[in-house]
Amino acid sequence: MARFGKPNVFKMYSLASLPLVLPFGLLLFLAVWAVAFTEVWNGGLSWGFVFGHLLDSLSVAVTISASAAMTALPFVVTAASLSNRWFRRSRVLANVIADVPQLLLVPIGALVLLHTGSGNGTLFLLLLFFNGSWFAHHSLTRMAATRHVTWQALQGMGATRWQIVQIVYLRQALHHTLDLVPFMVSRVLGQVLFIGIFAPHWHLAPASLWLGWTAAATPPPLSLTTAELLVLLTTSLILNYLAYRLSRRSWEVSPTLGHFCTAWSEYCE
């Protein structure tokens, strides 16, 4: 007898984990490829070296992601407590900022840098701003689905605005933090690599992996190898974006299984 409707757990998990797996996989591939073939270091392939830099890049991405989420959280909770009209406007604002392509990070950052003169500060603020808005956009979009009904149901019981935020939205926002930060890490990792290539004077960990800038006093000019790397990195960003879009489908099909990063998901959505 044929059975229909049984969820394909593997398929759902693998789709949902695409945004995490793909950039990391690509990064690992690039690392191996760079160390093995670019002859920047004559020592050839060194796994310890590669993983050391991977961990460095990862820690930078995790720090920036967590900071961006924490920075955006008050915005999300405040937007959730506003009237429908202002909630909608907040969503649009977050959406517009989040939609700024990652490729624009570098020229915008360069402009800001020209005015401020502080490389690391500019970079940090820029990444915070763009990734925070990405977090806010996805968090608010998820809230929007049930917001009207929940809002009216609780108002019908006499809840004040702040009580609704306490009962529903604080919890939802925290859940979204746990849920979205791992995806944001992969996104930030892509950005960190990207900026590392284009803006070596910002001294991000991965830059030294590709071009040996740790030792170099001045960044070397872009070579053919670097251009190839850039193509791969851009591909990584695009794949990251596509993977995220794909993974959303698996969330919709099975929210409980799709939200594998948190045990709260079933309560909060």
Add this chain to the structure above:
Amino acid sequence: MSELRCHDLTVVQNGQTLFSNVTLDFPGQQVIGLLGDRNSGVFPLLRALNRMLELDGPIDVSGQAYYQDKEIYSRRTKVNVIRQMVVTIPTNPLPLPGSIYDHVAAGLKIRGWSRPVAMAERVEAALEAVRLWDRLRPLLNQPAASLSPELMPRLALAAALAAKPTHILWAEPGAGLDPIESDLLFDAIRRAAQEHTLIIATSQIQHLARLSDITVFMQNGEVVEVNQTARILERPNERATELFITEHFA
């Protein structure tokens, strides 16, 4: 005098008069049915009683509505305090984020309750009142979203009862339920009316006949007739009421 009443109440929204010159008393411990079709004004009137209507957009109000002699439409009135005592149950109640327990206890949390033991007692009593306690006792920590949609109206009623309001407003209770579940819901509503006043708005005469003690029939935003439900259904005083009932039974 009733705890909830309105006098010469007229509400206009977006230039359209939703209902006009409504003067009604809502006596306690009864089920009061507001009968009428979609354009009769019964649904806006229901939402106007605890100022839920203004959430749909600005409204212009003339006349008065009172809850325990406090004017409902006054700038000094705290709307949420009124709504805590005159609660609305949505037509199609949806689960709130959180567990089944959280859903039923939401009204208590809104009132500032925090003692777990006292809350658990209230939740149990409320679920018992809607005959869901035995069924849901082992599932209290499960997500409310995992519950069958058929049970949501009774769960929503339990959430309202747990908070012990004086009045419960409900548009089309039992909409979309199967006959067995609507029987259970209507029994729960009848039992709830021993301690609370339920005001329901409906266009379904069968539901009205089974639920309400007093019926208010409205047409084109005006009250046509107020009487005992049995009397309205058998021998209405007004020709318009008779026509409506005949048409809808046919």
